[in-house]
Amino acid sequence: MPPLDAARFRLPSGPRADLALAGIVLALTGIAEGQRLGSDSDATASVIVSWLVAAAVCGALPLRRRHPVAVGWCTVLGTGVYHLLSTVDGPLVVIPVAALYALSARGRIRASVAMAAVMVLGVGAGVLAGTGDVNGTAVFMLTGWLVAVVALGAMRHGRIAYAEEEARLRATRERLRIARELHDVIGHNMSMIHVQASSALHRMRKDPALAEEALTAIKQGSKEGLRELRATLGVLRQVDEETPTAPAPGLSGIDDLVASAARTGLDVTVERGGTPRALPAAVDLAAYRIVQESLTNAVRHSGARHVVVSVHHGARDLTLGVRDDGRGAAHAAGSGITGMTERARALGGTLSAGPGDTGGFAVLARLPFADHHEPTGGAADDQDPAGG
Numbered sequence: 167m168p169p170l171d172a173a174r175f176r177l178p179s180g181p182r183a184d185l186a187l188a189g190i191v192l193a194l195t196g197i198a199e200g201q202r203l204g205s206d207s208d209a210t211a212s213v214i215v216s217w218l219v220a221a222a223v224c225g226a227l228p229l230r231r232r233h234p235v236a237v238g239w240c241t242v243l244g245t246g247v248y249h250l251l252s253t254v255d256g257p258l259v260v261i262p263v264a265a266l267y268a269l270s271a272r273g274r275i276r277a278s279v280a281m282a283a284v285m286v287l288g289v290g291a292g293v294l295a296g297t298g299d300v301n302g303t304a305v306f307m308l309t310g311w312l313v314a315v316v317a318l319g320a321m322r323h324g325r326i327a328y329a330e331e332e333a334r335l336r337a338t339r340e341r342l343r344i345a346r347e348l349h350d351v352i353g354h355n356m357s358m359i360h361v362q363a364s365s366a367l368h369r370m371r372k373d374p375a376l377a378e379e380a381l382t383a384i385k386q387g388s389k390e391g392l393r394e395l396r397a398t399l400g401v402l403r404q405v406d407e408e409t410p411t412a413p414a415p416g417l418s419g420i421d422d423l424v425a426s427a428a429r430t431g432l433d434v435t436v437e438r439g440g441t442p443r444a445l446p447a448a449v450d451l452a453a454y455r456i457v458q459e460s461l462t463n464a465v466r467h468s469g470a471r472h473v474v475v476s477v478h479h480g481a482r483d484l485t486l487g488v489r490d491d492g493r494g495a496a497h498a499a500g501s502g503i504t505g506m507t508e509r510a511r512a513l514g515g516t517l518s519a520g521p522g523d524t525g526g527f528a529v530l531a532r533l534p535f536a537d538h539h540e541p542t543g544g545a546a547d548d549q550d551p552a553g554g
Contacts, residue, residue: 181228187264188224194257195220216252219244223261230268235277238265242281246288263315270319273327278319282312346455346505358387361430361465383429390422416450417477420457424475427461433472434461440479449535452509453477453486456517459502460488460529468492468527483515483534491526506531 199213199220223244230237241262248258262285269278289305366380424434445453457475464470470492478485503519506529510517515533522528 181231184228184230184264188227188261191257191260192221192224195224198257199252212251216248219248219251220258223248223258227261227265230265234265234269234272234274238262238269238274238277238281241265242285246285263311266312267315267319270316271322271326273323275316275320275323278316282316285312342508346508358426358430358462358465359384380429383426387426387429390426415454415458416447417445417453417457419454420475420477423454423458423461427465427473430465432461432465432470435472435474437474437476438478439476442479445484446535449484449513449533452513452533453484453531455509456486456506456529456531457488459506463502464488464490464492464527470526482536483532486529486531486533488529489522489526490528493527503529 226237226240245262266278470490473490476487507517517531519529
């Protein structure tokens with residue numbers, strides 16, 4: 167016996183579901199109306215008119231996606247006319263109930279409430295007129311059903327709106343993360359290239375050898391910048407493209423940052439403390455970017471000549487410090503401070519940036535992490551390439 171394929175028995179959805187519901191209700195209404203057929207020609211004419219009204223109501227339901235409010239009123243009023251003409255309490259009321267739910271689920275709460283009120287008032291008027299098939303209990307039950315239908319539709323609308331808002335927030339956070347990465351990569355390398363280009367133009371005639379050295383530094387800096395830019399933009403790759411194999415930047419590349427800053431004439435000293443250990447990829451990347459941005463600001467804004475970078479590995483956190491001897495207030499012009507602060511806060515850490523105690527400018531960051539790594543003999547060189 168062949169295995170049962172559940173996919174072949176899925177219920178219809180979308181417009182096909184509307185057509186299926188309209189067809190089933192119309193068939194059941196036709197069966198109910200068929201009980202009224204007889205030799206009386208007046209009864210036969212009444213059945214035909216009732217059946218035509220029911221066909222119009224059912225035929226309007228598949229159009230609700232294009233004209234939801236118009237279809238809602240058409241089904242509500244048409245069902246009322248049908249019950250005035252017919253003596254059979256047929257299943258046609260399912261159609262306006264479905265239309266009301268669809269309206270509420272799309273956020274048209276006022277329109278669905280107004281239609282539900284018209285239905286209740288119509289049935290209530292029938293009770294007051296002394297219709298034998300309708301009583302107070304029927305009005306009470308209909309009111310409860312309609313309130314429940316509208317409430318369920320409103321709840322579905324709320325869930326959909328919440329999911330869409332969450333998706334928008336995730337997209338916004340991702341755009342901010344990418345913008346922050348691009349700012350760090352492009353800002354750092356372009357600042358270094360600008361300083362080296364200015365130096366080369368200044369030395370071109372007086373000392374061609376030094377100008378050539380500056381141009382070589384520009385070439386190397388632009389190459390590194392392009393490599394990091396490609397890695398950063400890799401998050402926007404298509405699904406069928408290969409995943410980047412280059413590791414994400416980390417503290418293992420701090421010597422390259424120091425060498426790049428030194429080519430601009432900045433004297434950088436690195437002080438290391440604690441027991442080096444393998445860091446989580448997100449912490450390693452954040453630490454690298456904070457040092458990178460701090461050195462960029464020192465070159466671009468402060469006019470510093472000497473910078474001290476301190477890296478201390480604690481048992482549960484990593485502490486970074488970048489202090490220079492430049493003009494402390496000038497650092498406020500750098501928008502990268504906000505990005506560094508956001509990076510630290512995203513990891514549950516802190517970052518402070520401001521004038522140093524002995525002058526210049528100081529950046530101090532604390533990046534916590536879970537203590538589940540064993541101490542290693544060196545910096546975190548083997549991070550997950552997909553991290554960050």
